[in-house]
Amino acid sequence: MAEVQRKSLLTCPACRHQASETMPTTACQFFYECPGCHAVLSPKAGDCCVFCSYGTVPCPPIQEQKPCCGRAG
Template sequence: MEIHLISKLTCPNCGYKKVEEMPTNACQFFYECENCKSILKPIKGDCCVYCSYGTVPCPPIQENKPCCG
């Protein structure tokens, strides 16, 4: 299975979209929106900001592995 490392995050507060490369060695629990400076945190039940606000879930979830959270 090919793991995709590029995901487009969308800020739920202002709608700003940014393409980011996901880390492969850790889950990202916080992300600052470049536009409105909001600090994004995972939605309850999601392991990281990419699973909550990205177009592609984080690498561990793509591999059906437990999240690092």
């Protein structure tokens, strides 16, 4: 199994600002405030967190094909 990546590049859908962020491993991140335009991002329908919706790398549980925040991997 490949090593879990903890960094993901989030892209704001409103202003396209990009920021490299470290993903939590013990909880889902449901909200993220864009440092560029201050829009508050939340997951798209069917996604468990902002990293799965707007990041270049899905969250650690999804990478490991494990349940994440009550959703199957």
